[in-house]
Amino acid sequence: MHASGWAIGHHGEILQGVFHGDDHRLHRGLVTLPFTSRYSIAVAEAIEGDEIIVYPKHKRKARDAMEHFLREMKHDQKGIRLIVSSNIPEGFGLGSSTTDIVATIRATAKLLGTRLKPSALFRLAVRTEAASDGTMFSGKPRLVCQREGTVLERFRRKIPEFSLISVNVAPDQPVDTLIHPPARYNEQEISEFEELRRLMRRALRTASLSDLGKVATRSAIINQRYLPQPHFAAILDLCRSKGAFGVQVAHSGRMVGILLDPSLDRDDRTVRHIQSELLRLSLFSEFLKSPHR
Numbered sequence: 001m002h003a004s005g006w007a008i009g010h011h012g013e014i015l016q017g018v019f020h021g022d023d024h025r026l027h028r029g030l031v032t033l034p035f036t037s038r039y040s041i042a043v044a045e046a047i048e049g050d051e052i053i054v055y056p057k058h059k060r061k062a063r064d065a066m067e068h069f070l071r072e073m074k075h076d077q078k079g080i081r082l083i084v085s086s087n088i089p090e091g092f093g094l095g096s097s098t099t100d101i102v103a104t105i106r107a108t109a110k111l112l113g114t115r116l117k118p119s120a121l122f123r124l125a126v127r128t129e130a131a132s133d134g135t136m137f138s139g140k141p142r143l144v145c146q147r148e149g150t151v152l153e154r155f156r157r158k159i160p161e162f163s164l165i166s167v168n169v170a171p172d173q174p175v176d177t178l179i180h181p182p183a184r185y186n187e188q189e190i191s192e193f194e195e196l197r198r199l200m201r202r203a204l205r206t207a208s209l210s211d212l213g214k215v216a217t218r219s220a221i222i223n224q225r226y227l228p229q230p231h232f233a234a235i236l237d238l239c240r241s242k243g244a245f246g247v248q249v250a251h252s253g254r255m256v257g258i259l260l261d262p263s264l265d266r267d268d269r270t271v272r273h274i275q276s277e278l279l280r281l282s283l284f285s286e287f288l289k290s291p292h293r
Contacts, residue, residue, distance in 0.1 A: 091174025093253015
């Protein structure tokens with residue numbers, strides 16, 4: 001008997017910072033940009049004995065996630081073989097570890113005949129890797145506390161469609177999120193995050209790509225103080241000169257995205273020009289239509 005589970009990755013965040021909760025405390029939070037063309041698939045199979053076997057062997061977080069799940073659910077299933085496959089490179093802010101974990105838990109739950117709510121899956125993911133993006137939630141975006149496994153706010157509207165030019169600005173410099181320290185934001189930045197949260201609500205309510213781009217760009221600029229992205233200033237200038245809506249980044253990785261009108265395609269003059277200019281910086285890019293759909 002076997003069962004499978006899958007999970008999508010992400011292209012960094014639209015917004016990440018520190019926000020006030022209903023408890024009047026500050027919480028680290030983020031709004032993930034889903035990236036449906038990057039994903040992990042896990043296949044779990046019951047085997048003889050009491051051993052848990054995971055392939056590939058370096059997928060330690062997937063193994064940890066399964067063990068956390070089995071303990072929390074008090075299942076007596078002993079022997080399980082897990083195979084994890086993914087098209088996500090590790091260390092660049094595309095959600096490789098979170099997608100492995102989510103796919104693993106979904107596969108294991110299905111194998112054992114258990115259904116998990118996304119909120120429970122989120123808590124398990126945070127327990128496994130200390131911080132997790134909110135890619136297990138589908139539909140309307142959420143402002144999630146990536147280190148607490150809770151949701152600060154569920155927005156009322158979906159992210160509007162847009163096109164994206166995706167670029168890894170440092171393919172030889174992956175980020176180890178377990179080593180990289182969390183940002184220590186100052187009072188001015190914390191105040192600005194609340195303004196961006198309000199602008200995010202308006203952007204979604206009115207389906208405004210202009211406002212969404214402002215949120216993403218400002219969040220990316222603040223993040224430059226804590227995890228500088230190579231070529232960021234040049235990419236931002238290019239974005240502004242070609243009328244893009246803004247830039248967004250993986251706040252703990254190396255991916256940068258340029259937000260464009262959803263009507264554009266890869267042969268459009270603007271797209272070709274941006275990609276050509278990125279090549280001048282020795283940066284290879286990918287054009288994507290509606291990456292979050």
